[in-house]
Structures are given as structure tokens and as C-alpha cells.
Amino acid sequence: MGFDVDEDILQDFMIEASEILEQLSEQLVTLEQQPDDKDLLNAIFRGFHTVKGGAGFLSLTALVDTCHKAENVFDILRNGQRQVTPELMDVILRALDTVNVMFAEIQNREEPTPAEPDLLAALEGYCRPETEDEAVEDSLTEVTAAAPAEPGLAGLDDSQYQQMLTELGPESKASTSAAASDSDSDDITDDEFEALLDQLHGAGKHGGAPEVAAPESEPTALDDDLIDDLEFENLLDELHGSGKGPTVTASASSEPAPAPKAEPAPAPAPAPATSAAKAADKAPAKATTHSAPADTSVRVDTKILDNIMNMVGELVLVRNRLLSLDANHENEDISKTVANLDAVTGDLQGAVMKTRMQPIKKVFGRFPRVVRDIARTMKKEINLEMVGEDTDLDKNLVEALADPLVHLVRNSCDHGIEMPEEREAAGKPRAGVIRLTASQEGDHILLGIEDDGAGMDAQKLKEIAMSRGILDADAAARMTNNEAYNLIFAPGFSTKVEITDVSGRGVGMDVVKTGITSVNGSIHIDSEKGVGTKLQIKVPLTLAxxxxxxxxxxxxxxxxxxxxxxxxxxxxxxxxxxxxxxxxxxxxxxxxxxxxxxxxxxxxxxxxxxxxxxxxxxxxxxxxxxxxxxxxxxxxxxxxxxxxxxxxxxxxxxxxxxxxxxxxxxxxxxxxxxxxxxxxxx
Structure with a gap:
């Protein structure tokens, strides 16, 4: 475990990995809809590669293994040797869930739990081209068919085998020795091993036998574009341990970089995902034309920001007091000073509030995965649209709204969107649409969740409420449709007959109401049977x-x-x-x-x-x-x-x-x- 490293290094890894894992969750769902997007495939590959590299530096072997196999799958995908399928995405998303669990354990300074063997085996299966799947199946079929043809020696132990050879005589021993010699021929000789290293590193540059010129009729592999990225990564993993390859130093020539010395450089960062030759060609030009961007950010504990916000709040109270006193005096100089203080306090308040702001995308980012998983589970077709993801909201509000919004989205998937066959019969497209919106209006944020599903039946809601004792007949008769829609927020109310993993226990919408009212928010429902449902949430911009x-x-x-x-x-x-x-x-x-x-x-x-x-x-x-x-x-x-x-x-x-x-x-x-x-x- 690598928790004995510098705390700043560990924090940097966790911050970077957290952002990458959030992006991967969105990118993977998008990839299923755009399987031919090469840029997206490369971005996902780089994401797993970066997390693997940081985990390798911290010796987090379990995390390295899972990320490495996922990375290999995407190397196969981006090279066009496999196609993106729902089954493959199920495995990759499960791998991402496993990585997230490991990451949570690392945040708690716990040893990450290794991935389940069946998951690693599934990833390993997708690490080879699709053409090899058929070849493996064919070879297994041939082995199975040929196995019964040689029943002879299967049940003999060593002593029985030697006794049989003695009875057969010296001829059988000679033939057995020859056969043994043939079976050993699979092991390469020293000369063949040296030749293999020469192909990988260049003749005589691996610390073995001296360089021998290759015959002109047999050019070495170095005459080509060297080895590809994945082979280079695997070679470094074999030489230095997974994720611990030394940083390649670019040279001015186009020759391949020499192998690392016996004492590697102390920098334990993972090797870059480019070949040695390409790094040697490109690095000098970049060094002369670009300088590293200055770091303009700083990490600050949220408690410090909260303290600053409290002090600004006190300043606001003092300003209010001065404004009240100024109203009772007619001193022009004091009035100007108080007006300036009012303006500066307002600007300071706004600036400090911005430090606490986060885009609503922090919450919206999890919904593509939620919708995708529910659609797969319930065999529905659902498209998710998101508008206004960059709308800023107080950090505390972002955290407080996360669970209520998840409940609402799950509810739209389960209760709102119909099955594809039902939608077709009603003259709708097979795929339903859920639309999430966010916008700022004055000092409030408006959040919308809209679907084009079945809508709500006000009369049915009233009947359910009466059957459960929530409502009496007289009150139900006077109740408007909009008031009936609000019955879904009553504790224990559910329209589901059967309890499923998605809904049916009658706790979701009650939690939604409690969560929203706890942050001084309100929620409004509008629905039309057969057309769809729209919910609008109104919350303050900040709680401070x-x-x-x-x-x-x-x-x-x-x-x-x-x-x-x-x-x-x-x-x-x-x-x-x-x-x-x-x-x-x-x-x-x-x-x-x-x-x-x-x-x-x-x-x-x-x-x-x-x-x-x-x-x-x-x-x-x-x-x-x-x-x-x-x-x-x-x-x-x-x-x-x-x-x-x-x-x-x-x-x-x-x-x-x-x-x-x-x-x-x-x-x-x-x-x-x-x-x-x-x-x-x-």
C-alpha cells in the first residue's frame, strides 16, 4: 500500500482521479450511443491509463490491475478490432463501479479490495480482437474432439511409467528421449532469447551479448515504426513492475532511446503513452516553442471558505445597520461613505459566494448512467436531454439536491416512460425522452424534470389515497387535479402494485419533498394523462x-x-x-x-x-x-x-x-x- 507517501501527492492523485472517474461515467454512457466516436474512445483510454499510472506510483496493485485491463479493452476498440456492444458496456460499467469502490476505500485510507475474478476474466476476454474469439472456440473444439483418440497413458503415475519403459527395452527409451527432446523444443535457446531482445532494444543495448550486425537480407524490427504504444507499456511493466516504468528522456536523434540504467531515475511517474521514437522526435520541438502553463489554482479547505462566508455575513449585518442609521441623518459625507460601503460589501459578498459555487453538472453528471441502467433493467428505450448544466449553485445545495433529483429521475423512468410497444400503440416514438433543465432567475435556481410519458391520472391518485386512509371522499371530491398530483408526496404513497429494485416502497417522493423543503425550496407538478409530466423545483441561490x-x-x-x-x-x-x-x-x-x-x-x-x-x-x-x-x-x-x-x-x-x-x-x-x-x- 502506498499511503506512506507524501500526503500532498496522495491528495493530488485523489483529486485528479476523482475528476477523471466522474468524466468516465458520462463518457461511457455517451459511447454506447456514439460507438464510432474515435475521440471519445481515445479519451476513455487516456482516462483509465492516467488512473492506472497514479495508482501504480502508489503501489495500489488491485486498482492498477482493473484499470490496466479496461485500458487494454479500449485499445482494442480504438484500433477497430472490436465493436462496442451492450454486453461489453455492461462489463466496462461494472469495472468502473469496481474502480469507484476501490477509490472510496483509498479515500478512507483502506486497502482496496481486488476486483472479482469473473470480472477480470471478462475484461481479459475483451482484450483480444473479435477474430480471435472464433479462433479460440475452434481450437477448443478441435482439442475436445481429439482428446479421446489417445487413451493410453492418462492414468499412469511415474513409477508405473518407468516400469513400462523397462519392460519395453532400450528402443522405447531412445524413442522416449527423442520425444522428450522434441517437447523441449518449445523453450527458446539463449541465442534465440538474445535475438528477441535485440529486436526490442537494438542489438547489444540490453546488457546481454555484444552487438552483432544483422544480415542485410533480414532487416530488424527497428526498421519499422518500432513497437506500438500498448506493447511499449507492457514491456515497461515487465521490466519495472506494473505502472512503475521510468520516464523516457527525449533525445535529439531519431534513434530509439536506450534501456534504463541499473539505477533508474528517482521520478516514479508512469511512462508516457507514446513510443520512444515518437517522443524523441517531438519533445525537442515542443520544448523550444511552448512553456508549461502557470498554475493559477490553489486548493482551499471548505471550512476556511465557510468561515470567510460567516465573516462576510457579519459585514452584511453591519452594513444593514449603517444603512438604517443613515436614513435618520442628513449628512452627505456619511451617506456617500455608507453607499460606498454598501457597494463594496455587495461585491465582496458576490465574490465569496462564487468560491462556494459549483455547476449543477456535479449532480446532472450521474443521470446518464442512472437512466441507462434503469432502461436496460426494465427493457425500455429512454433518451436523456440535459440543458443548463453550467448553472452555478451553492456547494451545500448541490449536495442537498443530489438524492431528491435522483429519486425524481428514477420515478420518471419507472412510472413516466412507457414500454416501447405501448408507446408505439399510442402513436409515440419507441424511445421516451426525459429532459433535465437548470436556470437562474434572480436569486433563485429553477430545476425542471420533464418526460413525455404516460402522465398522471388524478382520479386514480385520489382512489389510492382514499384506499390508504390518506384522504376522505368529501376532500377528494373538492380536490383539484393539481392538488391530486401532490398526493404522491404523502408518506407511504405509491402507485406501484409490485415492489421492484427501482420503486414501489412509497418512500422516494416523501424524501424528495423533505429534502427540498429543508433547503427552503418548493416543488410544483404539472401533468397531463397520456402526454407527460413536468416537475419544477425552485431553490435559493445560496443558503449562506x-x-x-x-x-x-x-x-x-x-x-x-x-x-x-x-x-x-x-x-x-x-x-x-x-x-x-x-x-x-x-x-x-x-x-x-x-x-x-x-x-x-x-x-x-x-x-x-x-x-x-x-x-x-x-x-x-x-x-x-x-x-x-x-x-x-x-x-x-x-x-x-x-x-x-x-x-x-x-x-x-x-x-x-x-x-x-x-x-x-x-x-x-x-x-x-x-x-x-x-x-x-x-
Missing amino acids: ILPTLMVLVGKQTFALPLTNVDEIFHLDLTRTSMVDGQLTVVVRNHAIPLFYLQDWLLKGEPRARQQQGHVVIVAVGNQQVGFVVDGLIGQEEVVIKPLDQLLHGTPGMAGATITSDGGIALILDLAGLIKAYARRYV
């Missing part, structure tokens, strides 16, 4: 600094996450009514449940419900709810501070913040608040 609506309830200030606020209007009691014992307000002919926040937040201060105030309509998951508040302060960016340990577990409280006037406001967790006090609306 939260835009809020500051409101008054009594004399206390509370902050509502702005991402949940849909609209605000003045309280009008003439627009309220009681429905099933619940106070509601009618907005554009739609009844929305109405709650007085004072009943939940000011329990120790009994007071009559106010006749004047404002109604704040918020979106909680997929449900709209109205909150009655006493006053509106305005929009404000806040930094979430954790609650004291004594307040942990308080229903509906996400944290606290310092307001622009220096006071303290509690930040409301709207989903938790309604779950605690109005369960029927969650």
Missing part, C-alpha cells in the same frame, strides 16, 4: 445569506424566508369564511386556509384577534397558506444564527438573526411551523 420578509406579530419581529412568500394584501374580513371548521380567505376564486400567527407565536399573551393587519400568502411545499400579521417591516438579507441549546427543538424555528436596527428576530421554518400546529395542511 437568506433574503427574508420582516414582519411584526404583536411587538416582536419575525423573519419569513422570502422564497416562500407569494403575495401580500391587506386583511379584509369580508373575504374570509369558514370551510369545514377552518378559516379561509378567497383569493382569485380559490380558498386558502388562513391562520393568525399570534395564536402560535404569542401563546403567553392572550389577546383578541386583530381586525386590521396584513395577509402574507406563503407556499409551503405544494400548499398555499395565509398568515395574518400585525405589520410589515420590509425585505432584508439576514445571516442565520443557530438557536441556543435550550431552544433546540422549538417547533417552527429555523434560527435567529440581528436586524438592521440592532434587534433580534426569529427566523421561521414555515414547513415545521405548520407541521406542528396544522398537520392537515402539510
